[in-house]
Amino acid sequence: MGITYKQAGVNIEKGEDFVSLVKNLFPEKKKEKVTAFSSLFSLTKILKKYKDPFLVGSSDGVGTKLLIAQTLGVHNTVGIDLVAMNVNDIIALGARPLFFLDYIACGKLDLKVMSGVMQGLKKGLRQAECELLGGETAEMPDLYSADEYDLAGFCTGIVDKKKVINGSNIKSGNVVLGISSSGIHSNGYSLVRKALSKKEISIYGKDLLRPTRIYVKPVMELLSSFARPKQAVRGIAHVTGGAFYTKAVKILPDGMAMALNKKAWPVPGIFKLIREKGKIEDKEMYSVFNMGIGMIVVMAPAQADKALNILNRYYKTYVIGKIVKAEKRLIWT
Secondary structure (H helix, E strand, O other): OOOOOOOOOOOHHHHHHHHHHHHHHOHHHHOOOEOOOOEOOOOHHHHOOOOOEEEEEEEEEOOOHHHHHHHHOOOOOHHHHHHHHHHHHHHOOOOEEEEEEEEEEEOOOOHHHHHHHHHHHHHHHHHHOOEEEEEEEEEOOOOOOOOOEEEEEEEEEEEEHHHOOOOOOOOOOOEEEEEEOOOOOOOOHHHHHHHOOHHHHHHOHHHHOOOOOOOHHHHHHHHHOOOOHHHHEEEEEEOOOOHHHHOHHHHOOOOEEEEEOHHHOOOOHHHHHHHHHHOOOHHHHHHHOOOOEEEEEEEOHHHHHHHHHHHHOOOOEEEEEEEEEOOOOEEEO
């Protein structure tokens, strides 16, 4: 008898068991939109709400935060991270997330571990009011060890052309609001793992694995609260890798800068611990981590108070600075 796929390390039967597990977690997927090789998403009702619709796409992963999850054996939060990293990028353009696809690669398919991942994914999608359309699971023993896995996500959203928030309306005097983060979110974990010992990672595991905050509902409410949202909400930045020195200022037109006050918001203790244990310089911290601000919203001054009231109903939000004319993109005040 010749060699089998299972002997090569790939268990097709277990893969089918995982498909069944996913179908049970997402019973709505049993409808006719799921086919043998791909899934369907109807735009009929949605398009009635848009005059000149644009589809918006995003793709992202969870990064080396997964290594901490795998080390600590906690798998039910990283699915939330996967959703968050994608949908938060979608809403930064003022778009509403529509559907999501996942990709899971692993050394050996462990149904208990993957069930935890998918439960987190489901929770994240509910928070984002986004639909799981499909996905792929690849068992690759030659690339990953038996207890390793990697995650990637793909999200599609929609926005009217005239309502795209791209930073082009940002002007001097605009107010910069910062929506608080839930912690580290899903960036900078390679530095975290260098700064903290294995014992410290175990001790502070709950803080390190706290899932990325999903900002879909507050941002969507904010945008829907203004008759002309693009005139009120001038820019939205998802504070991820590159943080304040790269991502926050990415939305600025030429000749504009963010003048931010570090004392305007509290820095969560986990960042202070990482800075202390790793002896990390201040600029490096603000270049890598969100430091307690997960999303930045640039508002026209007249609408800033209204925006602050709306966002504070969801997550603590602060006035952290203003827009000024300058060649330097970021100024600390």
